Each structure stands twice: as C-alpha cells, then as structure tokens.
Amino acid sequence: MxxxxxxxxxxxxxxxxxxxxxxxxxxxxxxxxxxxxxxxxxxxxxxxxxxxxxYASREALTRVGLWDETALAATAIAKVHVSQAGSLGRAELDAAELELPALGYVVGxxxxxxxxxxxxxxxxxxxxxxxxxxxxxxxxxxxxxxxxxxxxxxxxxxxxxxxxxxxxxxxxxxxxxxxVKPYRQHAVLATVTPVKPHQHIAYERFADDGPLALLPRGDDFTLVWTQTPEQAEARLALSDREFLDEVGARFAGRVAGFSAVGARASFPLAxxxxxxxxxxxxxxxxxxxxxxxxxxxxxxxxxxxxxxxxxxxxxxxxxxxxxxxxxxxxxxxxxxxxxxxxxxxxxxxIGIFDSPNPLLKHARSLALLGLDQAAPLRRGFAQRMVYGAR
Structure with a gap:
C-alpha cells in the first residue's frame, strides 16, 4: 500500500x-x-x-503477482541460437529439451x-x-x-x-x-524489424568487433550490440539503412535481414x-x-x-x-x-570472445560445435541459464 x-x-x-x-x-x-x-x-x-x-524468474514473479503477460507485453523465447561470425561453430538451446514452455521471456x-x-x-x-x-x-x-x-x-x-x-x-x-571493472564498452540498443518472423528465437552472435544479441519482442527484435565508445558513437550516427546493413552483415547466414530500425541509444558497461x-x-x-x-x-x-x-x-x-x-x-x-x-x-x-586471434577463433568454433552435439552438456548449460547455479 x-x-x-x-x-x-x-x-x-x-x-x-x-x-x-x-x-x-x-x-x-x-x-x-x-x-x-x-x-x-x-x-x-x-x-x-x-x-x-x-522461465524461473517468471515463476518467482508469478508467485507474488508480478507477472502479467498482457501488461508486460511479454514475448516467449523458445530457442537461443549462439554462434560466432566467420565460423561454422554454433549451438542451439531449446525449451523443449527441458520440457518447459519457454526458456524465458522478453519484456521492457x-x-x-x-x-x-x-x-x-x-x-x-x-x-x-x-x-x-x-x-x-x-x-x-x-x-x-x-x-x-x-x-x-x-x-x-x-x-x-x-x-x-x-x-x-x-x-x-x-x-x-x-x-568496479570498466569494460570500456557501450551497449547500443535499438529495435529492429526482421524481414522474416523471428519464430521466438533469440540470437547471441559473437562478431570480431563485439557481441550482438537479438531478443524477440513482439514482431520485432531488441538489438543489444556491444561496442567500444568510439564505435558506439559511429553506429548511432549512421543512417537507418547503413545501420541495418551493418547489423545484417554480422548476422549473415543466421537471420534473413532487417527492414526497419527504431530509435537508437547507448550506455556504458562495467x-x-x-x-x-x-x-x-x-x-x-x-x-x-x-x-x-x-x-x-x-x-x-x-x-x-x-x-x-x-x-x-x-x-x-x-x-x-x-x-x-x-x-x-x-x-x-x-x-x-x-x-x-x-x-x-x-x-x-567477454575475454574469451574478445580476441580475433585465428587459433582462438577456431577453438571457440569447436567448443560451440561440441556443446551443440553433446546433449547432456547442452541441457546442463541451458538449465544453468534458466535456474542459475544450484
């Protein structure tokens, strides 16, 4: 009260x-x-x-009446696709493997x-x-x-x-x-509209110039793009078309492309x-x-x-x-x-995926492939993401 x-x-x-x-x-x-x-x-x-x-957070919020899918305009995450730009390595986490209706939900x-x-x-x-x-x-x-x-x-x-x-x-x-450990990085935020429906798949993409995440929200994605302060300033100054081309290039082969972008913002990370x-x-x-x-x-x-x-x-x-x-x-x-x-x-x-060294990049690719192929390891990793370390 x-x-x-x-x-x-x-x-x-x-x-x-x-x-x-x-x-x-x-x-x-x-x-x-x-x-x-x-x-x-x-x-x-x-x-x-x-x-x-x-999903565990949703359950905790539901227990005290802090979950309302309509008021929150919540969008379910059915799968999380993790990949590295410029390599074949990828892993996919699926709610069905944990017998859950969703791995999580995206809300504002x-x-x-x-x-x-x-x-x-x-x-x-x-x-x-x-x-x-x-x-x-x-x-x-x-x-x-x-x-x-x-x-x-x-x-x-x-x-x-x-x-x-x-x-x-x-x-x-x-x-x-x-x-306080400054990362000397900024998170660039934007709403981007995909050319094709996202099918409730979230993406984590490790590019040479910083990781990007796409979170399904309504019919769109919320983009979180980690950049240096100088890169973030340059990305914010791009035209909408230039910005979408830059994002599309980093998700080439994973997402079909993007047709629109909303307002952009950034904030420092530490x-x-x-x-x-x-x-x-x-x-x-x-x-x-x-x-x-x-x-x-x-x-x-x-x-x-x-x-x-x-x-x-x-x-x-x-x-x-x-x-x-x-x-x-x-x-x-x-x-x-x-x-x-x-x-x-x-x-x-941040440290593991920050280096563009070709040997490290190859090792990261193999690690993602191994995670994707080993079902017990993949399920255990997904459970940690949902429930934390217990």
Missing amino acids: LTSTLPTHVDIAIVGGGPVGALLALRLAQAGHQALVLEARRDTSADPRALALS YDRLAALALERLAASSARIALGSPVTAIRRLARFAELAIGGEDRPRTLTCRLVVLADGGKLVGTLGDVVQT LKTLDRVVGRRLALIGNAAQTLHPVAGQGLNLGLRDAATLADVLGAVPPAQVGEDATLTRYARLRRKDAGVVTAFTDSL
Whole structure:
C-alpha cells in the first residue's frame, strides 16, 4: 500500500522499489514481516532496455503477482541460437529439451518497473514514493536511515536495511567494498524489424568487433550490440539503412535481414562486484550486489534470485532476528555459489570472445560445435541459464 506518512521504525527497510525490491517486499508481506520500501521516484519513466527473464524468474514473479503477460507485453523465447561470425561453430538451446514452455521471456524494463510499483501500491506491502535515502548509519541493534524528499528531511530506524538498487549508497558502506571493472564498452540498443518472423528465437552472435544479441519482442527484435565508445558513437550516427546493413552483415547466414530500425541509444558497461553482500544490519541484493555485462542476459535474473533467497531466509526467523549476524551469514552463504559462478561466467565470455586471434577463433568454433552435439552438456548449460547455479 502507498504510505505518505513514514513510520519512525520498521523491522525491514528496502531501498529501491524496482522489480528486485518489489519481489522481496511482496514475499515478506506474504510471510507476515513488517517491511517498508523506500523509492526515490514518484513514477516510472520510459526506458529503452529490454529484459530477458528466465522461465524461473517468471515463476518467482508469478508467485507474488508480478507477472502479467498482457501488461508486460511479454514475448516467449523458445530457442537461443549462439554462434560466432566467420565460423561454422554454433549451438542451439531449446525449451523443449527441458520440457518447459519457454526458456524465458522478453519484456521492457519500464513495463516491469511500472507493474512493480502498481502491485506494491495495491498490496499489503508498504511503499513510500519520493523518499530517497541519503545516508545510512548502522549500530549494533538497529540501522538509522536519513530520508530526503520534498518536505523536511526525516529519519527512520529498522532492524535490517536491504539495498536493492545500485545507487551511490553502496560507496558509503565502510564494511562492504565495491570493485568496479570498466569494460570500456557501450551497449547500443535499438529495435529492429526482421524481414522474416523471428519464430521466438533469440540470437547471441559473437562478431570480431563485439557481441550482438537479438531478443524477440513482439514482431520485432531488441538489438543489444556491444561496442567500444568510439564505435558506439559511429553506429548511432549512421543512417537507418547503413545501420541495418551493418547489423545484417554480422548476422549473415543466421537471420534473413532487417527492414526497419527504431530509435537508437547507448550506455556504458562495467562489472561491479562486492567483497561481501552483507554487513552490520545490512544485506545487498540485485544491482546493489552485482552489476553484470548484458552479454548473457543474467543480471536481473541473478538479482531476482537474490531477493527470493533473502525472502526465504528472513521468512524462517522471527522479526527480532532479521538483522542478526547469523541470519545474514546464512543468506550470504546460500547466494555465494550462484552469484560467483554466474558473475565469473559472464565476465569470462567477454575475454574469451574478445580476441580475433585465428587459433582462438577456431577453438571457440569447436567448443560451440561440441556443446551443440553433446546433449547432456547442452541441457546442463541451458538449465544453468534458466535456474542459475544450484
């Protein structure tokens, strides 16, 4: 429910009302915990990003009413085609092999963010809009949050504070250290219309000048093209026809071609990780815990698993123990393997496919062929993409 008057104390304060924070808040409400979401925004804004949500993420969102295929205009991914430009190597992951209706779904970030705010406002979970958290002070028995906004600054205490966004607050935590690895790359985003129907196939294409992903969305594809900053600027300056020719050349032999392109945008990429995801009276989930390269489409899926795991842990203890070290240590232990494996895998893909060395290119081609031919290996890889490392 929306709240305009902030309480002076809650058991759990969640900073960030995006999909990850909303999932946690709604799960905690189901478990009977007293939680409050503090969201700096008052509403959502247009966002060009498309999300590739795994089937497991859809199930997690459905559990709390955060899945509505009509409102989200969700497009199913039946297959994922992975290939390398200039070689025969390719692999195809198929939902039918896992006996699932889809490997995942493509939705717009802005649609999911809007649905998250709508569901929070209509639920028993409490959310305060226009309430940016400007500082956090943590003591042995409680945390104190400084909250800005349109009126006078306010303070709120809680047994546990959960950071669910990737804002500046992470840099103010003395017992948690963030490491930033700049990729010196930008993601170029655009909507492209294929000449032939996409048949619910997503494509991951590793070209010599950067990986490209095509995500089926409605009748179109959302293109995510990783480029150097200079290349990204040049791609944005191309005419529509020149841009489509460039994209078509990199998907030659895989996609028949493209007939139209929408507005283009780009944003810088970096890997952000933490030395630990818990601190005194503190837990970090989603983008606050890790920000990944979009190459494998795992960032939000990983964040939603953070939220679901933390909800399980907190739901198993009484309110007085939600911020205790033993509770937070259990959450950190349960997330260590999944977060570590997925982060390392995503980061390694950039290094593995970044070199144009002919010998490495040949080895990559053989690896893709081997993955495609070995059914148990292929199914295991697909399961990791859907469910994470368990």
